[in-house]
Amino acid sequence: MRKIAVLLFVITLGLQAFAQQAAPTESAMSRFLRYVKIDTQSAEDVGKNPSTEKQLVLARLLEKELKLLGVQNVRISDEGIVYGMVPGNLADNNSVPTIGFIAHMDTSPAVSGANVNAIIHKNYQGGDIVLPNDKTQVITVAQNPDLKNLIGDDIITADGTTLLGSDDKSGVAELMTMIDTLKQNPSIKHGNVAIAFTPDEEVGGPMDQFDIKGWGAKFAYTVDGEQLGDISNETWSARTATITFRGLSTHPGTAKGMMINSSIAAGAFLAGFAKYPHRPETTAGRIGFLHPYIGNLDVETSTVKVLIRDFDLSGVAAKEKAIKQMVAAVQRQFPKTKIEYASTLGYLNMKEVLKDYPQLTDYAIEAARRAGVKASLRPIRGGTDGSRLTARGLPTPNLYTGGHNFHGKLEFNSRKGLEK
Numbered sequence: 001m002r003k004i005a006v007l008l009f010v011i012t013l014g015l016q017a018f019a020q021q022a023a024p025t026e027s028a029m030s031r032f033l034r035y036v037k038i039d040t041q042s043a044e045d046v047g048k049n050p051s052t053e054k055q056l057v058l059a060r061l062l063e064k065e066l067k068l069l070g071v072q073n074v075r076i077s078d079e080g081i082v083y084g085m086v087p088g089n090l091a092d093n094n095s096v097p098t099i100g101f102i103a104h105m106d107t108s109p110a111v112s113g114a115n116v117n118a119i120i121h122k123n124y125q126g127g128d129i130v131l132p133n134d135k136t137q138v139i140t141v142a143q144n145p146d147l148k149n150l151i152g153d154d155i156i157t158a159d160g161t162t163l164l165g166s167d168d169k170s171g172v173a174e175l176m177t178m179i180d181t182l183k184q185n186p187s188i189k190h191g192n193v194a195i196a197f198t199p200d201e202e203v204g205g206p207m208d209q210f211d212i213k214g215w216g217a218k219f220a221y222t223v224d225g226e227q228l229g230d231i232s233n234e235t236w237s238a239r240t241a242t243i244t245f246r247g248l249s250t251h252p253g254t255a256k257g258m259m260i261n262s263s264i265a266a267g268a269f270l271a272g273f274a275k276y277p278h279r280p281e282t283t284a285g286r287i288g289f290l291h292p293y294i295g296n297l298d299v300e301t302s303t304v305k306v307l308i309r310d311f312d313l314s315g316v317a318a319k320e321k322a323i324k325q326m327v328a329a330v331q332r333q334f335p336k337t338k339i340e341y342a343s344t345l346g347y348l349n350m351k352e353v354l355k356d357y358p359q360l361t362d363y364a365i366e367a368a369r370r371a372g373v374k375a376s377l378r379p380i381r382g383g384t385d386g387s388r389l390t391a392r393g394l395p396t397p398n399l400y401t402g403g404h405n406f407h408g409k410l411e412f413n414s415r416k417g418l419e420k
Contacts (some may be wrong), residue, residue, distance in 0.1 A: 021188075024180035028418040032156070032173035033118050036165040041113040042106035042200045044294065049206040050080035050106075050199035058105045062172070062197050069179050071195065079199065079206035080105075083215055086179055086193035093191045100194035100217030101178070102385055102396070103171030103224060104201035108407040111163040118164065121155040129412070131160030137409050144404060144412075146227045154415040164411040166403035170418060171223035172197060174401060177418075192216065198385050202407075204346060207388035217394065219360055222386040225400040228420055229368060232398040233354040233361045234379040235387045236288070237316050238346035239308040241323055243269060246338040249300040259299065265334040266295065266302035272326045278319070286379065288315045290323060311349055311379060347387035350396070351379075357395045364399060373420050375400075 038058045043051040050056060059082050066074045071084040082105075090096065107113035121129060126148070129139040137160035141147050147155075158164040175195060182188060194217040198205050201224070225232060247262030270292055273279065278289045288310030295304040306323060310316045320343060331339050354360065361377060368375035386396030402417015 021181070022184040024177050024184055026177070026180065028173045028177040029154075029156070029415050031176055032166075032169055032413070032418055035169040035172055036116045036118055039114040039116075040106045040165075040169075040199075042109060042203045042205075044109055044203050046203075049209070051203055052106075055080055055106050055199045058172075059197065059199070062105075062176070065176060066179070066195070069176075069183050071179060077209070077211065079209050081199065081206065081210060082195075082197040083211065084195045085216065086182060086190075086195060088191040088193070089186055090189055090191055096191035097218035098192040098194055098216045100196065100215060100220030100394075100396075101175050102196045102198060102220060102222045102389075103175050104168045104198045104205065104222075104385060105172060106199050106202050106205075107163060107165045107167065107169075108202045110407045111409060112161075113163055113165055116162050116165055117159040119157050119159055121157065124150055124153055124155045124414075126151055129155065129157060131157055131409070134160030134409070136160075139405070139410050139412060144410075146404065149228075150414050150416065153417075155412055156414060157412045158409060160409055163407065163409060164413070166401065166411050166413045167406035168201065168224045168401065170401035170403050170413050174223055174418060194220070201385050205385060207385055207392070210385075210389060210392075212389065212392060212394050219357070220386065220389065220394055220396040221360075221364070222384040222396055222398045223401055224384050224386075225380070225398045226403050226406065228400055228402050228417055229373050229375040230378045230400040231361055231364045231368065231375050232378055232380045234311065234351040234377075235347065235349055235383045235398075236309040236311060236381065237313055237349045238383055238387075239316055239320060239343045240346055241306040241308060241320065241341065241343040243304045243306065243323075243327060244340040244342075245269070245302040245304075246340070247300055247302075247336075249298075260336045261299050262302040262337055263297040263299060265330055265337040265339065266297055266304055268333060269304060269326060269330045270295075272329070276322065276326075284381075286311055288319060290319050308343070309381075311351075313348075347383045348391055350387045350390035353390045354395055354397055360395060360397050364397065368400075368420075371420055 040055045066084045074084040131137040194215050245262035245266045247260035250258045280289050280291050283289045291307040308319045365375045384398050389396045403413045405411045
């Protein structure tokens, strides 16, 4: 166990704790600013991985950069996953377990990730941050209290018209800088370090095809968290419900007594959420939610997709029951509209497995402490690639990236966040 602790101390993002350390050839911030210029937005319901070809632009760039840094066995899978292995420099690398690190390349479909114009607010001295190209987009101290801990830092935002891409190009940049730092400092002793960059995390990426055995890690970490110090061994358990409303289309000029407009029933279903108390905009902490997030309205066929999220499976079941009750009520109201309900499992709370591996988060908290960051366990109100990898037998908790406000135009990170 002591060997694992030493290894994790060396290779987690606490490397700046070493004195007289040679700098990487490129800073994490510089890498981050390069990567966010590449549009890697993923897409829902495409039926293939990667869901968008543009994600491969970043994948191929990372493949090239990994090879230049001396990473071995670098390859891109058919699904667009970039794999590599940083060779250890111990007399016997097999004396310690191989530890893996993962970050995802895609950005959320919720907000455009094209033509990102990153703005650096140097030497932040407090107060709200108004984004220059859409002044209605304001990062307020009231809603972002962690800004008070970033006085004197350089804050990085988008310009107000796109997301920034900190989720998860921060993690990508940080891992590439970690690899560079290890290369420049051979005095830092470490075992083999597995690296992976994944596509489509935001839309349920190809974790069933992730080559756990070939990758070689015994334990892993996703670097996909938010503010400094957040280390997570717990995520939602997640299902996605799809409700389909089927009507009958005919020419509106002669539609009396014939047309069945499915969008009216779909609208009534959506209106029911106004009375439902547990939605993303009304909940925090450990309270789960229902979230109608995307849909299509048409006369003949309308669809609504709803995220079901809770930390406990009993809570997931209760929320799914609530949706079905809403569907039944709308069906009674619109008996001629046929309503179909289906749901799929997204991922399970990784706490059920990681509770048996407390050393993984204990060591991460200690590594953060040595890097000058006060860290603690905080459940993720979301999921990671690690949720599904943990369920497949690769214990994979999550580390912070320094980022905030993922999936929106108010996303930001900082120089300190990237470096720590």
